[in-house]
Amino acid sequence: MHRLVWKFWVAAWLALLAMLATTALLMSQWHRFEFYADARTQPQAVLGKLAAELTSRLKQEQPVNDLLERNELSEFATSYLITPQGEDVLGRPLPDEILNSAPTDSSDDATVASQEPSQRPMFAIAVHGGEATPYFLIVSFNKGQHPIWMLFQRLSLPWLLGGSLALAGLLALCLAYLVGHPIQRLATSVADGNLAPAQPGASIALRRDEIGVLARALHDFSVQADSALAHQRELLRDLSHEIRTPLARLQVAAERVELDASDAIATEQIQHQVQEINRLVEDMLYLSRNESASAEALTPWCAPSALQRARARACLSAQEKSLAVELVVSQDLPPVQASTPLLDRVLDNLLNNAIRHSPAGGTVTLSAQTKDNAVAVSVSDEGPGVPPAALER
Numbered sequence: 001m002h003r004l005v006w007k008f009w010v011a012a013w014l015a016l017l018a019m020l021a022t023t024a025l026l027m028s029q030w031h032r033f034e035f036y037a038d039a040r041t042q043p044q045a046v047l048g049k050l051a052a053e054l055t056s057r058l059k060q061e062q063p064v065n066d067l068l069e070r071n072e073l074s075e076f077a078t079s080y081l082i083t084p085q086g087e088d089v090l091g092r093p094l095p096d097e098i099l100n101s102a103p104t105d106s107s108d109d110a111t112v113a114s115q116e117p118s119q120r121p122m123f124a125i126a127v128h129g130g131e132a133t134p135y136f137l138i139v140s141f142n143k144g145q146h147p148i149w150m151l152f153q154r155l156s157l158p159w160l161l162g163g164s165l166a167l168a169g170l171l172a173l174c175l176a177y178l179v180g181h182p183i184q185r186l187a188t189s190v191a192d193g194n195l196a197p198a199q200p201g202a203s204i205a206l207r208r209d210e211i212g213v214l215a216r217a218l219h220d221f222s223v224q225a226d227s228a229l230a231h232q233r234e235l236l237r238d239l240s241h242e243i244r245t246p247l248a249r250l251q252v253a254a255e256r257v258e259l260d261a262s263d264a265i266a267t268e269q270i271q272h273q274v275q276e277i278n279r280l281v282e283d284m285l286y287l288s289r290n291e292s293a294s295a296e297a298l299t300p301w302c303a304p305s306a307l308q309r310a311r312a313r314a315c316l317s318a319q320e321k322s323l324a325v326e327l328v329v330s331q332d333l334p335p336v337q338a339s340t341p342l343l344d345r346v347l348d349n350l351l352n353n354a355i356r357h358s359p360a361g362g363t364v365t366l367s368a369q370t371k372d373n374a375v376a377v378s379v380s381d382e383g384p385g386v387p388p389a390a391l392e393r
Contacts, residue, residue, distance in 0.1 A: 011175050019168055046073065047125045051137050054081060054127050058135070065090060077141045084133035097122065098138055182211050186218060239284050242345060245352040246273040246280065249317055269316050276348075279341055301338040303368050303375050304329050310344065311366055314351040321360045325351070328367035336375050350379040357383030 050071055057064050068079045068090060080098065081089045088094055127135040207215070250273040256266035311327045318325050347366070354364045362382040369376055 015168055015172065018171075019165075022168075044125070047123055047137060047139055050079065050139075051125045051127045054135070054137060058127065073139055077139045080138045080140065081127065082136040082138060084135065089135075095140065098140065179211070182207075183214075186211075186215060235284060239280070242280055242284075242349065243277060245345075245348050246276040248352065249273050249313065250277075252317055252320060265316070269313075272313070276345075280345065298337045299340055301336040301340055301343060303333045303336060303377070306340065306344065307347070307366055307368055307377070310347040310351060313348060314355060314364070314366075317352065317355050318364065321355065321358070321362075323355055323358055323361070324363045325355075326363060326365045328365060330369040332370055333368060333375050334370060334373060347377070347379075354379050354381035354383065357381065359383070 050067075050073065053067060054064055057067065064081060068081055071079060073079060080092070080094065082094075082098075083089055122138055122140045124136050124138045127137050250270060253266040253269040253273065256263050257270065260266075307327060307329055311325050314325050351364065351366065358364055358381040364382075365380045367378050367380070
């Protein structure tokens with residue numbers, strides 16, 4: 001499994017867990033907020049339940065300390081149980097607002113002891129513990145509320161759940177942007193023919209996930225494509241150069257046929273050059289597919305007969321400039337494995353160039369000799385020669 005797949009998998013699970021946790025938190029806080037709101041708006045129900053428990057314990061002479069300190073209202077209110085003597089059963093000092101607004105009504109209904117805007121809201125209810133004078137349970141609500149409850153007061157639960165969904169959607173959008181933006185950059189750069197974002201060392205190419213793999217693959221592809229285009233341009237240039245020689249010979253032979261339709265040598269030369277052009281195109285197509293000659297194309301090459309044929313092909317063009325084409329061949333040439341069509345084309349090009357650049361009445365020499373157990377073929381002429389800067393090309 002790849003890194004990007006893991007990222008999506010983890011992100012999906014984190015989003016799901018976040019949604020579940022957010023929903024659970026909202027629902028839990030909502031239930032607590034509803035209890036808080038009921039205690040504020042309908043105190044007789046909530047305080048009556050607590051008063052009943054305190055009454056039961058007082059009648060059974062059981063301690064009430066834990067019940068006063070830890071009950072359903074403890075989270076957002078403080079519960080005081082005032083004795084008939086006006087003291088808290090837990091011995092806590094009573095706040096001034098309780099001392100100044102001590103209830104006198106001994107009914108079992110919860111009454112508002114104080115609810116001034118500047119004071120904390122308080123509710124009181126009588127607790128009968130078996131004595132003639134009742135106790136009073138006073139619940140003083142904390143003025144501050146849980147921050148999320150303030151939202152609950154202004155928004156309903158569906159709105160809050162919708163807001164959590166919107167937040168999860170925003171997080172998903174951020175994740176989609178982090179994944180989609182670099183891919184969009186790559187797509188735009190490919191469309192514009194500029195793969196700079198995918199160059200080695202770029203931030204996208206340095207990523208270790210599938211996007212980085214894609215960026216590096218695009219860069220490698222661009223390098224290969226540029227190399228292939230350069231190779232195609234080289235092939236086209238070579239083809240235009242290679243085909244020039246047989247076309248020139250074909251033109252010379254055609255002119256001779258126009259002068260003398262019975263010229264068998266010119267007719268044979270035309271047929272040979274047409275075959276040569278056809279073979280040239282086939283070889284260029286072969287090279288364009290394979291970029292180099294295959295070892296399977298190598299066959300035994302007889303240097304003396306091959307050089308003799310090359311001289312015969314060159315003599316037709318040499319006659320136009322009154323040039324002599326001499327052949328000097330050593331008798332102890334070793335056998336050679338080579339691509340005969342390609343070597344024939346090399347010889348034709350060299351001889352054609354020598355004829356083109358030689359002065360009229362000069363001599364072109366085609367020679368072959370043994371050199372280090374190989375055959376060295378050379379073409380020499382009386383022209384200006386090839387400039388040193390052009391020899392490599």
